[in-house]
Amino acid sequence: MVRSVPPRWLLGLVLLTCLPETAPAAAPAKRPNIVVIFSDDHAYQAISAYGDPRKLLDTPNIDRLATGGVRFDRCLVPNSICGPSRATLLTGKYSHANGFYNNTNSTFDGSQPTFPKLLRTAGYQTAVVGKWHLVSDPTGFDHWHILPGQGQYYNPPMIRDGQKVRHDGYTTDLITDFSLEWLKARDKSRPFLLMCQHKAPHREWEPAPRHLGHDKDRTYPEPDTLFDDYTGRGVAEKTQDMTIAKTMTPKDLKLTPPPALSPEQRKPWDAYYDPRNKAFQAAKLGGKDLVRWKYNRYMHDYLGCVKAVDEGVGRMLDYLDREGLAETTIVVYASDQGFYLGEHGWFDKRWIFEESIRTPLLVRWPGVAKAGAVAGDLVSLLDLAPTFLEAAGLPVPADVHGKSLAPVLTGRTPADWRKSFYYHYYEYPGPHSVRRHYGVVTDRYKLVHFYGPGVDYWELFDRKTDPRELTSVYEKPEYAAARKELTAELARLRTDLKVPDPDPPETITGPKKGPAKP
Numbered sequence: 409m410v411r412s413v414p415p416r417w418l419l420g421l422v423l424l425t426c427l428p429e430t431a432p433a434a435a436p437a438k439r440p441n442i443v444v445i446f447s448d449d450h451a452y453q454a455i456s457a458y459g460d461p462r463k464l465l466d467t468p469n470i471d472r473l474a475t476g477g478v479r480f481d482r483c484l485v486p487n488s489i490c491g492p493s494r495a496t497l498l499t500g501k502y503s504h505a506n507g508f509y510n511n512t513n514s515t516f517d518g519s520q521p522t523f524p525k526l527l528r529t530a531g532y533q534t535a536v537v538g539k540w541h542l543v544s545d546p547t548g549f550d551h552w553h554i555l556p557g558q559g560q561y562y563n564p565p566m567i568r569d570g571q572k573v574r575h576d577g578y579t580t581d582l583i584t585d586f587s588l589e590w591l592k593a594r595d596k597s598r599p600f601l602l603m604c605q606h607k608a609p610h611r612e613w614e615p616a617p618r619h620l621g622h623d624k625d626r627t628y629p630e631p632d633t634l635f636d637d638y639t640g641r642g643v644a645e646k647t648q649d650m651t652i653a654k655t656m657t658p659k660d661l662k663l664t665p666p667p668a669l670s671p672e673q674r675k676p677w678d679a680y681y682d683p684r685n686k687a688f689q690a691a692k693l694g695g696k697d698l699v700r701w702k703y704n705r706y707m708h709d710y711l712g713c714v715k716a717v718d719e720g721v722g723r724m725l726d727y728l729d730r731e732g733l734a735e736t737t738i739v740v741y742a743s744d745q746g747f748y749l750g751e752h753g754w755f756d757k758r759w760i761f762e763e764s765i766r767t768p769l770l771v772r773w774p775g776v777a778k779a780g781a782v783a784g785d786l787v788s789l790l791d792l793a794p795t796f797l798e799a800a801g802l803p804v805p806a807d808v809h810g811k812s813l814a815p816v817l818t819g820r821t822p823a824d825w826r827k828s829f830y831y832h833y834y835e836y837p838g839p840h841s842v843r844r845h846y847g848v849v850t851d852r853y854k855l856v857h858f859y860g861p862g863v864d865y866w867e868l869f870d871r872k873t874d875p876r877e878l879t880s881v882y883e884k885p886e887y888a889a890a891r892k893e894l895t896a897e898l899a900r901l902r903t904d905l906k907v908p909d910p911d912p913p914e915t916i917t918g919p920k921k922g923p924a925k926p
C-alpha cells in the first residue's frame with residue numbers, strides 16, 4: 409500500500425510551522441531538513457543520556473538530542489553488523505530484500521530505491537560524508553565524500569565524488585569539518601539531507617591526541633558478566649571468537665601503534681602509551697588480572713573515540729543553532745548497531761542479544777517529537793527511511809519493511825505498532841565466528857535458532873527474569889506456552905517478510921566481489 413494521504417500529524421506540523429500570519433493560504437508545505445549522524449559501533453551504554461549504571465562517560469552534546477527530542481530505548485537492528493545496517497538505513501528493508509547480507513562478500517546494488525534518492529528526486533540537496541562501507545559507489549547523493557572500506561582514524565584516504573583524495577588530521581574531526589563545509593555551501597532555497605557518518609568508535613578504537621588520558625587512568629566498573637563462562641547457553645556462545653580475554657590483538661590494545669600516525673601525531677601517542685605499556689609488561693599479569701587490564705585499556709580507547717564523536721555532534725548542533733536551522737531540521741543520532749563493552753566478556757556485536765541488537769537512537773524534530781520523552785516501543789533502523797520520506801511529504805514504497813516513527817515521536821504510538829521483531833544474522837563463516845541465527849524478539853522474550861554446519865539448536869530467553877540473557881529456558885516445561893506462541897510468531901514473520909529458506913547462495917561468505925579496496 410502506498411500511503412499518499414498526509415497523516416494528521418503532518419498536517420498539524422504544516423499548520424504549525426509553515427503558515428505564519430503573513431503567509432498566503434496556499435503557501436507550500438515547508439519540508440524539514442534532515443541531518444543523520446550515524447556512528448559505527450557506538451554502544452548505548454556509552455551515551456550518558458542512556459544512563460548506564462557504570463557511568464562510563466559524559467556525552468553532553470549527544471544528550472542535547474535526548475533533551476530536545478525522543479530517546480528510543482528499544483531500537484533494534486535487523487542484522488547486527490556494519491554494512492547490512494547501512495543498507496537497511498538507506499532502504500528501510502531487511503538484508504534479504506536489499507541484498508546486502510554480510511561484510512564479507514556483499515556489494516550494495518545502488519540501482520535500488522533508497523530514501524536519499526527519493527528525497528533528491530523531490531528536490532532535496534543530498535550529501536553523505538564519512539563511512540560508507542557498501543562497496544559500490546554511493547547513489548542518490550549530490551555530493552559524497554567517503555572513507556574506502558573501514559577507513560582509518562588518522563590521515564585518512566577518502567573518495568570525494570569519485571576522486572581519490574587524502575587528508576591530514578583525525579578522521580572524526582574531518583568528517584564533521586567536511587559535513588559543515590557542505591552545509592555552508594548549500595543552496596539555501598532548498599531543503600537538505602546530510603548523512604554525517606562516523607567511522608568512530610569502530611575497532612581499533614584510536615582516540616584523537618587531545619583525548620589520550622581523558623579518563624585520568626580511571627579504573628572502570630566491570631560489567632557483572634565480564635567473566636561469563638556461557639553456562640546455560642549453547643555451542644554458538646561457547647565457540648565465538650570475540651572475547652576481551654582471547655581475541656584482542658596487540659593493535660587493539662595499543663601495544664603496537666597505528667601505522668598511519670604522522671611523526672607529530674606519534675609524539676603524544678607515545679607519551680601516553682609508552683610508560684603505561686612498560687608498566688604493563690613489567691607487571692606480567694595473568695588470568696583475571698590480565699583481562700581486567702585489557703578491559704580498562706579498551707574502555708579508555710573506545711570512550712576516547714566517543715568523546716570526539718560527541719564533540720562533532722556539538723559542532724553540528726551549534727551550527728544549526730547559529731544558522732537558525734534548529735527548528736526546521738530533523739536531527740537523528742544513531743549507530744549501525746550496538747556493541748559489547750565487556751558484557752559477557754565480549755567486544756564486537758553480531759548477536760540477537762541485547763547489547764548487540766539494540767542500537768542508540770535519538771530523534772530531535774521540533775514540532776513533532778516530544779522533547780525529553782523516552783519511547784520503549786519496538787522500533788528499528790528499518791523505520792528511519794519511511795520516517796524521512798513521510799517528513800518530506802513523499803509516499804513510502806509498498807515494499808519498505810519499516811514504518812514511519814512520526815506517530816511514536818508525538819507520543820501517540822498506534823495500537824497496531826509492532827509487538828514482535830524479526831532478526832537474522834548471516835555472516836558465518838566469518839570474523840569472530842558467530843554462528844548464523846535468526847529469531848523473534850518481543851518486549852519480554854527472545855526465541856532464537858542457531859543453525860549451519862554442525863549447529864542446530866533453539867534457545868529461549870525471558871528478559872523479565874533473566875535480563876542478562878544467561879540461561880535458555882527453551883526446554884523448561886513452564887515456558888511451553890510461550891515457546892509455542894513465539895514459534896508461531898516467528899513462522900508468521902518469516903512468511904510475511906518472505907525470508908528465503910534455505911539461505912540463498914548470496915549469503916555464502918568468501919572473497920568480496922566488486923572493486924578492489926583502494
Ligand code: CA
Nearest residue numbers: 448449490744
Ligand atoms: Ca558497525
